[in-house]
Amino acid sequence: MAKDKIINVTLKVWRQKNAESKGHFETYDAKDVNVNMSFLEMLDVVNEDLILAGKSPIAFDHDCREGICGTCGAMVNGYAHGPDKAVTLCQVHMRSFKNGETIVIEPFRAKAFPVIKDLAVDRRSMDRIIAKGGYISVKTGNAPDAHATPVQKKASDLAMDAAACVGCGACVAACPNASASLFVGAKVSHMGLLPQGQPERKQRVQNMVWQMDSEGFGNCSNAYQCEAACPKEISVDNIARMNRDINRCGN
Amino acid sequence: MSLHSKEPSGPVNEKWESHKFDMKLVNPANKRKVDVIVVGTGLAGASAAASLAELGYNVKSFCIHESPRRAHSIAAQGGINAAKNYPNDGDSVHRLFYDTVKGGDFRARESNVHRLAENSVKIIDQCVAQGVPFAREYGGYLANRSFGGAQVSRTFYARGQTGQQLLIGAYGALMKEVDKGGVTLFTHREMLDIVVIDGKARGIVVRNLRTGKIESHSAHAVVLATGGYGNVFYLSTNAKACNVTAAWRAHKKGAYFANPCYTQIHPTCIPVKGDFQSKLTLMSESLRNDGRVWVPKKKGDKRRPSAIPEEDRDYYLERKYPSFGNLVPRDMASRNAKEQSDEGKGVTETGLAVYLDFKEAIERLGKDAIKARYGNLFDMYFQITDSDPYKEPMVIYPAVHYTMGGLWVDYNLMSNLPGLHVLGEANFSDHGSNRLGASALMQGLSDGYFVIPNTIGHYFAGTPGALDDVSTDHPEFKKTEDEALARINKLLAVNGTRTVDDFHRELGNLMWDKCGMARNKEGLEFALKRIPELRKEFWSNVKVAGDNEDYNQSLEKAGRVADFMEFAEVMVKDALEREESCGGHFREEHQTEEGEAKRDDENFSHVSAWEFTGVDSAPILHKEALEFVDVPPSERNYK
Ligand SMILES: Cc1cc2nc3c(=O)[nH]c(=O)nc-3n(C[C@H](O)[C@H](O)[C@H](O)COP(=O)(O)OP(=O)(O)OC[C@H]3O[C@@H](n4cnc5c(N)ncnc54)[C@H](O)[C@@H]3O)c2cc1C
Ligand code: FES
Numbered sequence: 001m002a003k004d005k006i007i008n009v010t011l012k013v014w015r016q017k018n019a020e021s022k023g024h025f026e027t028y029d030a031k032d033v034n035v036n037m038s039f040l041e042m043l044d045v046v047n048e049d050l051i052l053a054g055k056s057p058i059a060f061d062h063d064c065r066e067g068i069c070g071t072c073g074a075m076v077n078g079y080a081h082g083p084d085k086a087v088t089l090c091q092v093h094m095r096s097f098k099n100g101e102t103i104v105i106e107p108f109r110a111k112a113f114p115v116i117k118d119l120a121v122d123r124r125s126m127d128r129i130i131a132k133g134g135y136i137s138v139k140t141g142n143a144p145d146a147h148a149t150p151v152q153k154k155a156s157d158l159a160m161d162a163a164a165c166v167g168c169g170a171c172v173a174a175c176p177n178a179s180a181s182l183f184v185g186a187k188v189s190h191m192g193l194l195p196q197g198q199p200e201r202k203q204r205v206q207n208m209v210w211q212m213d214s215e216g217f218g219n220c221s222n223a224y225q226c227e228a229a230c231p232k233e234i235s236v237d238n239i240a241r242m243n244r245d246i247n248r249c250g251n
Numbered sequence: 252m253s254l255h256s257k258e259p260s261g262p263v264n265e266k267w268e269s270h271k272f273d274m275k276l277v278n279p280a281n282k283r284k285v286d287v288i289v290v291g292t293g294l295a296g297a298s299a300a301a302s303l304a305e306l307g308y309n310v311k312s313f314c315i316h317e318s319p320r321r322a323h324s325i326a327a328q329g330g331i332n333a334a335k336n337y338p339n340d341g342d343s344v345h346r347l348f349y350d351t352v353k354g355g356d357f358r359a360r361e362s363n364v365h366r367l368a369e370n371s372v373k374i375i376d377q378c379v380a381q382g383v384p385f386a387r388e389y390g391g392y393l394a395n396r397s398f399g400g401a402q403v404s405r406t407f408y409a410r411g412q413t414g415q416q417l418l419i420g421a422y423g424a425l426m427k428e429v430d431k432g433g434v435t436l437f438t439h440r441e442m443l444d445i446v447v448i449d450g451k452a453r454g455i456v457v458r459n460l461r462t463g464k465i466e467s468h469s470a471h472a473v474v475l476a477t478g479g480y481g482n483v484f485y486l487s488t489n490a491k492a493c494n495v496t497a498a499w500r501a502h503k504k505g506a507y508f509a510n511p512c513y514t515q516i517h518p519t520c521i522p523v524k525g526d527f528q529s530k531l532t533l534m535s536e537s538l539r540n541d542g543r544v545w546v547p548k549k550k551g552d553k554r555r556p557s558a559i560p561e562e563d564r565d566y567y568l569e570r571k572y573p574s575f576g577n578l579v580p581r582d583m584a585s586r587n588a589k590e591q592s593d594e595g596k597g598v599t600e601t602g603l604a605v606y607l608d609f610k611e612a613i614e615r616l617g618k619d620a621i622k623a624r625y626g627n628l629f630d631m632y633f634q635i636t637d638s639d640p641y642k643e644p645m646v647i648y649p650a651v652h653y654t655m656g657g658l659w660v661d662y663n664l665m666s667n668l669p670g671l672h673v674l675g676e677a678n679f680s681d682h683g684s685n686r687l688g689a690s691a692l693m694q695g696l697s698d699g700y701f702v703i704p705n706t707i708g709h710y711f712a713g714t715p716g717a718l719d720d721v722s723t724d725h726p727e728f729k730k731t732e733d734e735a736l737a738r739i740n741k742l743l744a745v746n747g748t749r750t751v752d753d754f755h756r757e758l759g760n761l762m763w764d765k766c767g768m769a770r771n772k773e774g775l776e777f778a779l780k781r782i783p784e785l786r787k788e789f790w791s792n793v794k795v796a797g798d799n800e801d802y803n804q805s806l807e808k809a810g811r812v813a814d815f816m817e818f819a820e821v822m823v824k825d826a827l828e829r830e831e832s833c834g835g836h837f838r839e840e841h842q843t844e845e846g847e848a849k850r851d852d853e854n855f856s857h858v859s860a861w862e863f864t865g866v867d868s869a870p871i872l873h874k875e876a877l878e879f880v881d882v883p884p885s886e887r888n889y890k
Contacts, residue, residue: 004525018802034525036637041527044752051750051796051805059802063316063490064326065530066631068415071321084634091634116317116461117802124438127318131430135423136382140302140700143373143380147337150391160384160409163416167320196382 005035007099011046013058014106019114019122025104035095039082040065040072042094059118065090067231070166073173074119075106080170080229088168088231108173111216112180123169125215126183132211133204134187136196155193162189164232174229177218182226184208185238188245205245254507254860254875257661258362263881264344267366270662271705275712282307285711285718286470288455290442290497292319294414294421294692295675296476298699301424303474304433306704311468312425313437313457315492315807320422323478323490324695327414328535328628329398330406331692333371338395342403344368349882351690354400354580355655355683356834356850357884358510358858360877362662363680367690370697375407377700381420385409398688399536400580400889406689411535411627417692421699440466441807442497443735445473445504445671446727451714452501452670453721456731458739460807463799465732467723472670472707475501476699479654479676481514483815483822484767485759487651488520488533494811495818498658498677506666507860507873509659509679511818512826515686515835516768517652518584521635522604531650532635534607535628536688539577541612541621542645544568544584546605550595556606556644567591575889582685582835582848583889585649589768590846592648599646608644649768653691655682655835656825659860659875663706664698667860669714672707674698679858684834739799742809747792751808754789758812758819761785766823771839775827782823783867786816821861821870828872831855852884 009030016023028050033042040062047057062072067088074089076082082092097103107115112125163186171182188205191197197204220239227236259270277285285308289300292314300312316322334347347368352359375393379385385407386394395404409416428434439460446454446467454469480495481487502508519534545566547559567587569576577584588605591597598604613621618641622629629640636646657679658666664680665672675695682690711717761781765774789812796805832841832848833855841849858875 034527036524037527038529038635041529044529045527048750048752051794052748055796057796057805059804061317063321063492064323065491066326066532067634068412069321069323069325069490071316087634091631093634093637095637120802122317124318127320127426127436127438130423131426135420135427136380137427138377138380138424139305140298140377140424140704141373143376146335146375146379147392149379151387152391153387153389156384156387156391159382160386160416163382163384163419164410164412166325166415167318190384191382194382194384196380 007033007035007094007097009033009097009100010102012102012104013118015058015118016115018117023115033094035093037094038065038090039092039094040090059116059120061120062090067091068166070168073108073168073170075108075173077104080108080174081231086231086233088166108169110172110178112178113169113172125217126167126169126180128215129180129184129208129211130187132207133200134208136191137200149195151194159190159193162186162193162234162238165234166232168231170229170231171226172217174225175218176223176225177221179220180212180217181220181239181242182230182234182236184212185242186234188242189238192241192245201245202249205242206249209246254659254667254873255661256360256875257663258360259662263361263365266362267369274705274709277708277711279307283309285309286311287472287474287707288313288468288470289474289476290455291322291476291478291675291677292422292425293322293324293476293478293675294418294695295699297322297418297421297425298696299474299476299674299703300434301421301428302700302704303707304428310428310434311437311470312434313440313442313455315439315441315460317439319425319436319438320418322418323493324418324692325415326490327692328411328533329537330396330408330413330689331374331417332398332405332689333375333407333693334368334405335372335375337393338404340403342405344372346403347371347405350401351681351687352683352882353887354685354687356685356848356887357683357852357856357879358833358877359681359683361879361881366702367681367694367697370701371693373701374693374696378417378420381423383409383416383420396537396540397578399539399578399584400687408537411625414692417696421696442477442500443810444500444731446731447504447668448721448725448727449716450669451717452668454723454728456728456735458735461802463801463803465736467728467732469721469723469728471718471721472672472710474672474674474703475658475677476674477677479657480818481651481654483758483819484651484762485755486523486528486531486763488517488531491530494814496811496814499814499818501658501666501668501671503863504668506668506671507659507862508656508821509858509860510656510684510825511822511861512766512829512836513655513684513834514651515581515653515655516585516649518581518588518649519607519647520650521632522599522601522646522648532631533650533652534632534645534647536581538607538625538628541624542577542607542609543611544577544605544607546591546596546598565596572889579889580685580687585768586837588649604646604648606644607647609640610644613641653686655679655684655686659858663709664702665706665710670710670717672703674703684836739806739810742793742795742806742813743798745790745793745795747794749792750794751805751812754785754793755812755815758785758815762819766826769837769839770826772827775823778823779820779827782816782820789813789816817866824870825859825861829855829859
């Protein structure tokens with residue numbers, strides 16, 4: 001096999017015991033890193049060494065490791081999910097970094113995302129927003145035949161684009177105001193673009209936006225950092241759709 | 252204890268309807284006083300919790316994730332089957348039933364499978380009503396594609412993320428009930444044990460993963476929907492947190508474990524690239540619709556794929572199975588890839604890979620059409636491998652993917668432990684010894700939306716004492732909490748020299764070598780000897796970081812690996828005991844001259860359900876005989 005490229009990097013990692021304690025950076029050397037490793041596999045190796053040395057491993061959340069569960073995420077060199085475009089952190093590979101580089105790793109920061117430990121943050125505020133209306137209220141067993149309501153392909157495709165959101169919170173972390181507008185806009189659009197979503201359209205947007213505000217997320221000031229950070233390339237058009245729906249409610 | 256499937260009598264296509272009428276009901280006003288614990292918020296758990304709450308039950312929903320939406324179901328890519336027959340290509344409930352029984356190599360219960368096929372139709376209706384954005388055609392109607400093991404197009408899909416879209420639907424339904432107060436949500440909780448009082452499941456003990464606090468929760472019934480155990484192999488396509496813990500602890504409290512040796516190896520995954528590998532990535536089976544699988548005809552042909560002319564390629568699936576071609580069921584596609592590699596025709600430097608080639612499809616349909624179908628999968632492949640599948644064929648190899656075995660359940664999805672119900676991948680019920688693609692999502696949602704809401708009431712109304720008051724004040728809760736905590740402290744106290752992952756990797760390698768794609772007596776006996784040794788070493792030499800009162804991921808893993816170390820043994824034992832080949836269980840001693848799996852219906856047409864007797868003591872085997880009335884067993888022929 002053509003020998004895999006090996007690099008050495010220095011990590012500056014945010015360490016914080018829990019939400020109450022103050023955090024700080026610690027520095028670790030990651031040596032002999034195979035560039036075909038994923039970023040999280042590199043952290044695994046660092047953690048194995050920390051554990052054997054009797055130290056506390058870096059807490060970071062992850063699960064599917066293939067970019068769909070929305071569990072992973074951190075700021076890497078100032079970018080949510082790292083430097084690559086349109087991927088989650090678990091999909092970033094070490095080939096995106098240079099030999100000798102220093103990599104700064106911090107948690108997603110937002111008032112509505114308290115730190116659990118190190119890089120792991122609590123994003124349940126997003127669940128509470130969904131609970132306020134991010135669904136169509138149909139009870140099990142009530143549904144008509146799936147072909148009873150045809151849906152224009154274009155509307156359905158746009159709804160799918162919006163529904164692709166994995167709820168990782170990168171949009172919030174990237175936003176200068178820590179706004180969740182892209183997250184909420186995506187859900188409002190997903191439902192609002194479909195005929196099934198019409199009956200609850202007004203109350204959905206009102207209730208979700210109200211919950212977003214009360215969770216301490218900021219307002220959207222059109223910086224569009226959210227779209228740039230989104231691993232699923234969710235468009236800011238969804239924010240515009242949300243705003244249109246709010247205006248229609250006639251506050 | 253006798254194993255009674257409680258299948259209703261009568262013709263297979265009438266069983267479920269008549270059973271629904273015959274089952275006892277709980278009066279709507281009384282449901283509010285009944286507590287149900289649902290562990291797991293994947294497709295099975297979320298759909299069950301939401302539907303039970305809609306009926307009026309008081310539901311407590313638990314998951315290990317920070318949010319219910321992160322359950323492993325989210326990773327499903329390819330699609331979900333349903334016998335809608337929208338394409339008018341001859342599909343029907345009966346055909347889906349038939350394909351599933353046959354695909355499972357005649358090791359599933361006919362009545363369960365038929366019910367699944369019936370419910371499949373309603374699942375699509377339900378999901379569309381929830382706003383699941385399934386792919387549509389220009390006319391605005393739903394699109395379908397085909398999957399392995401079927402000759403009709405019955406798979407519904409939402410780009411390459413069907414699982415996420417279905418889960419968002421079920422999660423939405425769950426959150427709706429959370430908002431209404433019908434469901435209380437307990438996230439970041441790991442179930443460590445089940446509490447059995449007077450022979451009935453009456454609650455669970457969990458660890459709060461944030462704080463380490465051990466908590467008790469009581470209920471009138473417990474529903475487990477905690478997923479499969481594929482991570483016993485360490486490397487698999489499962490998410491990292493997938494575990495056997497909940498099922499295993501229930502097993503230790505008396506629930507039988509059925510067919511643990513039935514594991515599915517998925518044929519199209521990205522091959523292992525190094526020792527640091529932490530998991531394997533699936534490339535959806537839907538790719539086999541347009542991709543052609545091949546290897547070089549000559550052993551050790553190291554030319555680049557594009558430099559190998561047509562006449563030097565062997566499209567071995569098309570050659571050996573002309574009528575199904577690249578769409579043979581998973582077990583066959585996997586075994587054939589292994590066979591080619593074993594013969595020295597595997598590609599890449601490791602020789603453990605075959606090609607999946609889209610060149611012909613791109614020429615035929617155009618790059619845009621392929622992109623529309625598989626764009627995100629191609630991107631994912633590129634991101635991981637740094638190779639462009641639009642230009643070079645993908646390299647793929649089989650990997651552990653799904654587990655057909657699970658806790659034994661009767662027709663009502665109740666285990667032999669009264670009050671304990673098991674849904675989704677965690678039970679053993681519908682797929683026999685091999686699951687067809689796009690059928691797990693269907694089963695999870697059938698169990699959760701349509702089966703358990705009917706059958707749980709029958710348990711409550713038909714079982715003396717089921718609705719007696721329960722409370723965590725009962726001494727059994729305290730006792731169970733103490734045991735759970737003692738085990739945690741024991742793990743933390745070892746303070747050895749090897750990490751949890753290191754042990755897990757070793758166990759995984761052993762299982763892959765000896766109890767993986769092909770098994771034989773010698774290898775299984777070796778594993779049976781080695782597992783207890785490894786387990787002993789684990790308990791005397793593992794190093795777990797930190798302490799209990801913390802967000803401690805090292806400790807979480809340790810508990811799960813400790814359970815895999817026990818579970819692995821019954822899995823191997825089951826594989827050893829099953830002296831036949833069927834579906835995903837391939838015993839090298841039992842094959843036809845052409846190397847296909849050879850069943851032994853006379854001696855093994857049964858479910859093997861194991862009873863726990865102690866960690867270092869042999870489990871007891873119970874058998875549930877299987878009867879095939881509507882789909883008479885035949886040799887599975889995909890030629
Ligand atoms: C990569 C991949 C792709 C797939 N694609 C398809 C496909 O296209 N079509 C198809 O039909 N099937 C597919 N499958 C299979 C299918 O996704 C799963 O079988 C199915 O989603 C399992 O659902 P479930 O609800 O049973 O369990 P899961 O979704 O695994 O959910 C388990 C739940 O239990 C919780 N849990 C687990 N242990 C504990 C514990 N100890 N305490 C508390 N909570 C716990 C978890 O938090 C989670 O909420 C795929 C599988 C994989 C790995
Ligand atoms: S771990 Fe699932 S998206 Fe990264």
